[in-house]
Amino acid sequence: MTNFKISLYTRYLFLLLFIFSVGIISAQKYAYKLGEVSMAELEANVFAKDTTADAVIISEYAYRTISSKKYTLRKRLKTPEIPSRGFAQNRYYDMIPYVLETEFQRKVKILKSGGLSQATVEIPFYNIHSPYREELIEGVEAWSYVLQNGEIVRNKLKKEDVRIVRMNDTLSQVQFTIPNAKVGGVLEYKFKRVTSMEYANLNWEFQSDIPTMFSIYETFYYDAFVVNQEIKGPFEIKTHAETEHPGFTDVSQSEFAGRNARRILYVAQDIPAFKKVDRIWCMKDYTPGVRSELLATRYMGYVPYADKWEDVENRVSVESQFNKNNYGSMFYGKELKALLKPIKSEREKIEAIYRFVKKKIKWNGVYSLYDEPQEAVNKGVGSNSQINAVLMRALYRNKFYVYPILVNLRSEGRFPASFPTYERIKTYIICVHTSDGEKYYLDGSAEYGGLNMLPSDLMTDNGRTLARSFMLSEGQSNGNVNLTDINSADTHVNIIGRLDENGRIKGQLEQVYGNLSAMFFRENIHRNKTSNLRNEAEKLGQISDYQLANHLDNLSDKVTENFGFSIQLQQSGENISFNPLLFSSFLFKEQLEEGRTLPVEFDVPKSIHIHSEIEIPENYELIQHLQPAQEKLSSGAFDFQYTIAVQDGKIVTDYVLNMREVVFAPTDFDELRKIFYIVVEKNQEKVLLKKR
Template sequence: MTKYLLLPFLFISLSLFSQEQLFNLKDLTVNKAELEATGYSKDATANAFYIYENGYSRFQQGGDYHLLSDYKAKIKILNKEGFKHASIQIRLRKNGSNREKIHDLEAATHFLENGIIQVRRVKPEMIFTEENPEYDVVKFTFPSVQPGAVITYSFQKESPFYFNFESWWFQEDIPKMYSRYLADIPGNYRYNIRKVGTQALDVENNDVKKRCFHIRGIPEPADCMSSEYVMKDIPAFKEEKYLTSRYNFLSRIEYELQEIFIPDGRTKKFTKTWDDVDRELRRDNDLGKQLRKTKWVEGVLPAAISSKSNSLEKAQEIFDFVKNNYRWNGDYKIFQDVSIKELLEEKTGNVSAINILLHNIYVEEGFEVLPLLSSTRENGIPTQLYPVLSEFNYLMVHLTLDEKEYLLDATEKNTNFGITPFRTLNKYGRLLDFENGSSWYQIEPEGISTIILHDSIKLHPDGTATGKSLHSFSGYHALSVKNILEDLKSEEIFEELSNPNPHTMSLAVAQAQSSNKVDLSFDLQNSSQKINDLYYVNPFSFKFFRENPFKLKERTYPIDFGYKDAYTYNISIEIPETHEFVELPENRVIALPEKGGSLHFLTQKIDNQNLMVHCRVYFPLAVYGAGYYPYLQKFFTEMLNIQEQSIIVVREKA
């Protein structure tokens, strides 16, 4: 019997294998089987996928020694949702008279019509270029795109910018069956080569190619390092909540020029050490110059603050003074357009200007401070292998006082002393100490951010219930609520900030704020379900989360909450003296592996008419590795089930 049961599964597996064998993974030639295919066996949710992708980068022989990169791609469009992948954009960098160019662009749509392969080519008049200050974008859309079509395109890019060579992106938001990248680098060019992402290479070959590159004035051709990288069956990168920047995790090969050995014996270095960078930043006309101009802030601080002896209280007042009197204009630009003078005159400036002002006031007042270069969550995590200043887009202030360290950012009015905006919680930054040398600094918010709910509910004989609810937010939860409250009308607060269950209504709302806490209070009216003589009451008027944020089959990147947090819900329920409790929910304790978190759900009868319900969820880590994903997924499902399906049964006494 087992043998016969296995036959259908064996047939399906062989069918999928045969289907994939029919795809041409060698070049852009499109066959009929590719056009007849209706899905991608390794991802049933795919709307489109790459059948074949190939790239080859090398230096131009003679001439200007520009970088030449050939690109070829063949993409299968499965349905209408996949049509967006038939609109192509090719970004071309430019800087003054130097700019990248496109050569030999060819593109075509292949589709079946009455069983015959048809081809519609992209004509020159269908291609246009959008100009921007720092780059141009070549754009075109394939004609006659339809479900089942296969699109192909190829071009050569010529670039004078060989510092970063050509990054190769194996992973995108649609899957790829086959992606191959070749690179020939002359032996006198030395690059830092970095593989990013978790997807493994199927092929990695690095060999010396003899006599591959001709240098003007040198009779003997130079050797090259020839590299081949191949990935197969690359899954789509699917974004989900609690992700910093997708660029931290997309699988790719990156290059950065380290040095060039010039034929006359000289060496030209490009990648510097942090000691080199420290010296350059100190002399820099923007960032370094502004950090040195502490005299510009003389007299800026009110005498009532300046006259105090240095203490934590004074440090907090200085922070509040800058935060409340100078406004961030939304720009980063940490290495340019930095002017303390303009900030003092106009009361508005970019991130660097505001936080350098804070830094300089502290220096002038005799505090121990250093600037901290960092990167926002959206911008990505800077590499620690070697200095890449372009990967930093933020600047904060590090204060040491009474042997305790504080990280400060005065760009937002709702932040408190020692709590930086959520966008800054991105692993680490670089402390700039021009006297003793810079160093890496871990960005880890202290303490636990909390949400605490207290409900007091009274059940009436008709099954309705009324009561009050107090929601208290601290830490980053309080900061988030403060920022949201600025844009909400009073009648919107209940739905936007409380996550009510369907059976809960609010009759009134009130709010109160302090420096590190927000309280919201609601008058409640709840309903219960009556079947025969029994009332079924859900004690949870609110949920900690609207839904399970983790829906992927698999997640290969970390779950980054940004900070540690805890959620507590205490509920007191009073029933009429004419009624009695019949059934209570089961107590539950759920724990994540390796002390990664816990959920406690408890019910306790105080007397015949009063019941206490307690639920606490605790996440002691700010970041969870990808291996935690299935456990967190299940944990959230169970938490939501407890808050949606825990039922108290009440009836009228006989």
């Protein structure tokens, strides 16, 4: 088994051709075996494909399989025996006897002093030793290689220098520092991770914080385990797959005798260092790697985990008692009945329930898929799923058609494109219908938002409704839900001012924050105790009669900010120059860099409408006119209109921008770049007045 794995790995290695200035690693068949470090690797001192790199991964290799060594794992961790639960009670515990084994090794070249940090290695792992969740790191070995007097000197990590540090109640780290690491040297290390399958993460990432020259990820799964795998990211990843009928020398694997196995090699070359890109929800959606998830098992009959979305639904139901928690008897029954009795409007009833529950239970900052709601009712604080369970019970018991939508957080990545998923489900939100067909979206984490005002991290573009068990109407199947367009951030600004002969503008400003803008405003006020616009106005001049409306009502879809202002403009002789929009905090300021290859992902759709009227003195004339602008993306997802004119002694300006979608593909970039440039140009343009 081991010999075959090594021979197959060697057979599919690519020739490595990487050029270093002042040293060349020449083309060769690079049989990656620990301890084989060449003079060329040690003499090279610059990585030509990224001369800024402090270090580079010369090669790395990972091998992953599912095996039946759970009892060995328990013996090593000294955890209790697995209690008998019975297959009929919970079929998903049939994976308890199995573990995911991952062998990993890496070779790193240190190019600059900044690369010496690569000698310190930290390997996180779960420290929960229960019958159902166990993990350990074993077989840690490491070496450094340096040139001294033309000879290769090797230093090995001592076992006593490998330490385990407990980080918190659930995570620990294996930590070690490879000895004698020096600039110009090479480091090697390896380890093995063993994880109980119930909580194993089958995904793999190729990209690191330093460039990677060559990487192989190999999977070997017996056909008792049906694993979905999907390549992601913009870089080419070559694959080779083989079906095998291996022999057995390990009695712990004898239950797989007679079964086939599938081996897949994923090979990546020339992967640049990871760099965060602005306006991307989750970089792991675009980094090179392999998404994987257990679809089913078939060693005790066919047991689906995530073969179809219906399997995911069943698993959610079994593991979380979802129907019981979310459609049980109503909490706060007497109080809610009294509250709702005089309310006739269905929307107002939904709002009343939403307001009541959020007042009773504060969000604790945790997103989860299921937690016992009674605990949150008792404590007055809970996760979003606990609050949602209380909400769903109240809505359901008051005859509303209500169901959950499964989501992952934007910041943690989308669901896979080619197969259903259970592992990537983070939480759920609520959708409730009225009898006239209106739909409203709610979540317990929306502390400062009302109906259809979700935190942007929940507004994913591939949520998933649950099907028959959750009351979807007859004939309506479960499906994907795009939550990015359920609401928008709307801003309406009205500026009325008068310029006097001394160059001072006095006037009144009203800004109306609508829908998601209202929620974001309340969040900002709570966090910073003031608004961005007020800060800017006070820096530019003086404000008076400052007023806010609806900012304390967390369900309101509108907040109004109002104040008087007085701003002294700079004069140059008899000329006065100023931007007729006066303030910039409410303007659209996005720009799109050249050479971008990844999509642009904004937070939420938005609309901005600014109307400005500035009366000018009779003894001044406009000598520099600004030009109007009108631009529109061919898809209609983005448009901008800017008009300016002198009417009845006033400079009248209208600035209207609409962004109806949040994700734009690289094919839109040429158009978008042009539009963004014009928007930013109009943000900054000034009119010029001259005294007659």
